[in-house]
Amino acid sequence: MATFLFDKIIFGPVKSRRLGVSLGINLLPNDSKLCSFNCIYCECGWNPEETYKVNFHPRAVVKEKLEQKxxxxxxxxxxxDVITFAxxxxxxxxxxxxxxxxxxIxxxxxxxxxxxxxxxSNATMIHKPDVFDALNKVEDNILKLDGxxxxxxxxxxxxxGTFNLEKTVDLLSKFNGNLTIQTLFIKGEYKGESIDNTSQEEIDLWLEHLKKIQPREVMIYTISRDTPVETLRRVELEDLERIAKMVEDAGFSTQISA
Structure with a gap:
């Protein structure tokens, strides 16, 4: 159950499974998670149960700290190799x-x-024109689609808040291929319900979404650190390779992080 938070604006560099030597930038508070999702597998743990005033790191401070580092x-x-917003x-x-x-830049x-x-990014903010335009400017625009x-x-x-899959897929398709789709595969139980996004039915529907989105690459991975829900299990490399083969057969470059 142990999870962790990044306690600095600039962190690393670290060796990323997916990106190489990565210097991280944390735009969120140093002492609390802040997210529009509350993923049951998130290495940062849960969102706070109580609302609080958010003090975002000022733009000028982020710029100063990045330049210094x-x-x-x-x-x-x-x-x-990469400067990563995470x-x-x-x-x-x-x-x-x-x-x-x-x-x-x-x-x-x-x-x-x-x-x-x-x-x-989890893609929940791409309906905002300024966010959409900013993501279009970076080399690695990596957006989540978990099933x-x-x-x-x-x-x-x-x-x-609310989540509409059809709308999300439509917005992702508007990047015209200038994006990478990132999907975490996982099995387990949560609140008495089975969790598994690796079934053939699930994969077939996910592949249909990819065909609409037309990403330049698909990253598939599984958990590698502790999660806030202890009843989750990582997906074995063999299963990830099976999924990757289907993605490649559909015409998309694929990267596996096991």
């Missing part, structure tokens, strides 16, 4: 997200022009 890495001869929840919830992306171009910029059925996604991701 990248210059430090350059002086040490250490180059990141952290304690959904980064696109930050009210200055679009401006922070512009700042990051500017700083990256000056200090490490070869580094990519990645955003790990084929709406009820499965709701069971896994526990949206804080």
């Amino acid at each position: 990248l210059n430090e890495m350059k002086n040490q001869g250490e180059a990141p 952290g304690n929840g959904e980064p696109c919830m930050h009210p200055e997200f679009a401006g922070i992306i512009d700042d990051t 500017e700083i990256r171009n000056l200090i490490f022009p070869e580094a990519r910029i990645a955003v790990l 084929g059925k709406e009820e499965t996604i709701i069971a896994l991701d526990q949206p804080v």
Whole structure:
């Protein structure tokens, strides 16, 4: 059950399973998770039960801390493969997200022009034009789609507000292929109900969504750290490879993180 929070705006660099040497940016509070989902597998744990005033890191402070860290890495001869927006929840919830992306591109171009910029997002904010436009500017626009059925996604991701799968797929398709779909596969039980997004029925529906979205890549993975729900189980590599084969047969490049 032990989970963790990122206690700094800039963290790492770390060796990412999916992205290489990654310097992380946490736009959310350092002492609490803040997300539009409350995923039962989230390594950061649960959203707070009580509402509270959110003090987002100011845009200017994020820019200052990032520039400082990248210059430090350059002086040490250490180059990141990617600058990754992740952290304690959904980064696109930050009210200055679009401006922070512009700042990051500017700083990256000056200090490490070869580094990519990645955003790990649950796609709940892509209906906002400024967020959509900002995500279109980064090299690795990585957006979540955790199943084929709406009820499965709701069971896994526990949206804080409403969730409409058809609308989400339609919005994802509007990136015209400038995105990566990221899906976590998992099995187990939660509140007495079976959880499994690896069934053939589930995969077939998920593949139909991918065909509408037309991502340039699909990332599939499973849990690697503790989760807030102890009755969840990781999916074995053999099962991930089976799913990846179906994705590739559908015409999409696939990356597995087991």
